Amino acid sequence: MAISRNEVEKVSLLARLRLSEEELEKMTSQMGAILEYFALLKQVNTEGAEPMAHALDVSDVFRPDQLRPSLDRELALAEAPHRDAECYLVPAVLGE
């Protein structure tokens, strides 16, 4: 297999996912099959090919540095699952 269960578990932490035992098993075999298929690209001679990150060769787009209204704080916070009057709230990460 192209990827081990252990690797899949590590990637799930990087991806901020938590997979059940059953999901881990299925993910390992499905990712394995897909990664094996990706090996097809080894056939392609890409020497000298400029990586194409974007469909358009546009250069940087500038706009005047002018002050404009941005999203109102109340609107920005309106969809937060947990908040107070001015902040997003998250579980404590520091100290005990």
Added chain:
Amino acid sequence: MSLVDLTATQLLAELGSGRVTSAEVTGAYLRRIDEHDGQLKAFLRAGRAAAMARAEQVDRRRAAGGSLGRLAGLPVAVKDVLCTAGEPTTCASRILENFRPPYDATVIARLRQADAVLLGKTNMDEFAMGGSTENSAFQVTRNPWDLERIPGGSSGGAAACVAARMAPLSVGSDTGGSIREPAGLCGVTGLKPTYGRVSRYGLVAFASSLDQVGPLARTAEDAALLLEVLAGHDPRDSTSIDRPVPRYTESIHRPLESLRIGLVREHFGEGLDGEVEAAVREAVRVYRSLGAAVKEVSLPHGKYAVATYYIIAPCEASSNLARYDGVHFGSRTDERRMSAELEAERRELERAGDQRRLADLDNPLIRMYRRTRSEGFGAEVKRRIMLGTYALSAGYYDAYYLKALKVRRLIRQDFDRAFGEVDLIAGPVAPTPAYKIGEKIDDPLAMYLFDLYTVSTNLAGIGGISIPCGFSREGLPIGLQLQAPPFEEERLLRAAHMFQQATDWHTRRPELDGGNGAA
């Protein structure tokens, strides 16, 4: 003839002449939705009251002689991937089930400015990831031509509602074929514009270098009408291109002269269904009878397009979907249960004296992210996030992502070379007609391989259109794909219109049971 049988262009003329009101048209479509959508499930939500109120408002303005927009009074359905201010925008995902965006997507604002009547939001594969609409967290949309089959995806609801005469026009998005493939499988016309032609502002991001918004309609003429409204530069999307939008609805009536059509040698190989091949070859014969010259061309890197796409798109997706963290918007896991779970794990590890795993135990914030995302995302979205995260992780970046970007360049160069010899490339949209619901759900690779004819359009950043070109013996629609060089939407639409003037495949409509809409 009932109102829902008229094309958008015909409806616009009827509305303009005062022979019919928007309230009548909108009412007719809403009734059609009430009758059939219980069975088809193309809409996640139809905004009945809001649509009627809007229609009546447009009618009043028309009666008072006020100035009206380009789509005045015409109902339009919108894929639930486009932000509508203050109204649910779910991307067919649990994680956005209750999300109400604080602003309109630019294309939504353009539709409102054009005085369109927004009918409702259509179903899709979760976050536009999939080709069957089976990945919706909420419902499975059925193909109006055969209720046991998929409508295609990810814009499955968008295509099904047009095919079933539940909307005259609908807006979809296409990252790897998500407009063209469902259009092909449902027998409607769907156009994926050149990257940069339509603003992506407020389009919930899947793969930002590939995503593009476009029209689905019954005819090329109607698609031209809708594209004219959707297209154009937007200062809020720095990848939208600042060049004039042609009058597609005018130029479409001029047939293309001395048209050169390319047939891709590699398209007619293994895996292509015989009936699809026959329909495509017959369509090409129609073009020949209209004066086109047909030439064989080669896209030698085409066979690598699926692998390239399924590296690049998940990489971009894994990065884009990092925003769903249970903090800023969207759902969050139950924190009390999350804390209890963590505490239990800690005690268990302490009892076992497992210092290594104790040190690795998630802190509460990380565990909140992980539980939120695992509960909120479906299987296919998780798979793509995992693939993308893996391919971008240390040690694999060069072998997967960088390699794929280089192959992407070669794929684009193939198209550039081919378009030196021909004006358009014609071929199949999908290798077979619509398959059965559930048939490929446990085989993601088979699902991905179904996209082989559409993904290269997005990788190259060019435009493509799907138009009906026949039916299988089982009565399932078959689509013809046309591809053109960048910003040649006029050419695509004119060619599609030529075909629709010479054939009547696009006028066929599925037989639906009457009934009260019970599933």
